Amino acid sequence: MMSAKDKQSKNKVVEEKLLEDLNSKLSASVQCQKTRRLFVLIDPDQLVDTCTKAYESGFEHLSTIAATDWLEEGKIELTYHLWSYSHNHLLTIKTKIDRKKPKISSINSIWGGNAETCERECHELFGVKFKGNLNLTPLFLEDWEGPPPFLKDFNWREYVKKEDYDQSNPREKVYFEVKK
Amino acid sequence: MAMKIAKKMKITKKKVMKIFVKSVWVFNWFNSCGFTELVPVVGSRWDMERFGLVAVNSPRKADALFIAGYQTHKSMKRAQQIYEQMSNPKFVFALGSCTMTGGMYWDSYNTVKRIEDYVPVFMYIPGCPPRPEAIFDAVHKVIVHVDELPDE
Structure with missing residues (x-):
């Protein structure tokens, strides 16, 4: 039965060999x-x-x-x-x-x-x-016409206010008071 | 012609509704947490079947459509298809605050903010999530609504 320490050291040897192999094969570090x-x-x-x-x-x-x-x-x-x-x-x-x-x-x-x-x-x-x-x-x-939504400079809050909410509607006025 | 016969036979909307709306069969259209929060309604503690509420597997058999959780523009299209497949009389219940105002997703770019813009909503049930008792109360109001229809 191999002890945990032996196993670890054996794994390390395998890993180093794999690293060397990949370094030469991929020609990258x-x-x-x-x-x-x-x-x-x-x-x-x-x-x-x-x-x-x-x-x-x-x-x-x-x-x-x-x-x-x-x-x-x-x-x-x-x-x-x-x-x-x-x-x-x-x-x-x-x-x-x-x-x-x-x-x-x-x-x-x-x-x-x-x-x-x-x-x-x-x-x-x-x-x-x-x-x-x-x-x-x-x-x-589906039916998406805006910019790619996961980009950091896509301001989704402004987009939503423009697309979905109406400032003159008293029920929706509160959304325009939310700060950034 | 049909209206004339109906008038002669004294068939009214109320009478027809009384025949059809007895126990309310439900088709569920649940998104996200709407589903997990409303599972207790089916379970043994609240047990909706004792009130004749049955979750059916086809919209064609259903009297009521439960929409819960936030709806995206994509899922709303499917909800509309389901609504169109249901036979009259049909009632739409919108459950939870997400369906009313968008809830905590009010500033999300792809959620529906007001369900009533897409399907005719019979009743909103507020809550995040609504209590099971509130759902039973709302469904009872369908029967009350039929009772209150003018018989003409």
């Missing part, structure tokens, strides 16, 4: 911030290349694509979470794109419909355009 959680920061034009290599080295499950809006920086950060069933490790690929022209190439050549759905969500809520994804139709919102 993969960091291990926590046990079984790997991070890599890349340029947006490297994305498809890195994802293909990650897929080939065992990270075959795309969990999700998340977008973060950094308003002060003027960037949108895209986070791709990949899971490997053979290594039991989570690889997070992060890349930053310009906020004014949010364009990035699609990864549906690797993950097909799964990636397509994730990208549709990002396109709808953050306005990110994925080159190569032909089906960027709205996923959740």
Whole structure:
């Protein structure tokens, strides 16, 4: 029976080996911030290349694509979470794109419909355009004509006051007295 | 022609309503917490079936439509479809403060603020969530409403 300490040290050895492997394969600096959680920061034009290599080295499950809006920086950060069933490790690929022209190439050549759905969500809520994804139709919102609602500079309160409420209506006057 | 026959046979709205509205069968259209908060109405403590309230599985069998929780523009379309499928006489109950004013989602960009703009609401039941007793009282008011109709 292996003791807990032995197990930990063995896991560490496996992890270091995996890190080395990935570093050479992805030609990027993969960091291990926590046990079984790997991070890599890349340029947006490297994305498809890195994802293909990650897929080939065992990270075959795309969990999700998340977008973060950094308003002060003027960037949108895209986070791709990949899971490997053979290594039991989570690889997070992060890349930053310009906020004014949010364009990035699609990864549906690797993950097909799964990636397509994730990208549709990002396109709808953050306005990110994925080159190569032909089906960027709205996923959740129906009849939406406003700006992408999850962007930080979308003032939803002003939007709602303009769209839904009438200041001259005494019942709705109170909504216009609410401060920001 | 039909009106003439109705007049001759002394068929009135009240008489028809009296036949149809006896025990109120309910179709539920619940969003979000509206569902979880109103489960006790079905459960053994308040037990809505002792008043003849039955949750039916098709809008075509229902007399009343319960709308609870905040409605998004997307779910409101489905609620309207359900309303159109129901046969007359039909009553819409809007439960909870979300259906009246948007509740705590008053400044959300995709929720419906006033349900009456979309479906004809018979009665609003206030509360966040409404008490089960309030729901029974509201449903009783349907029967009272039929009783109070002018017989002409």
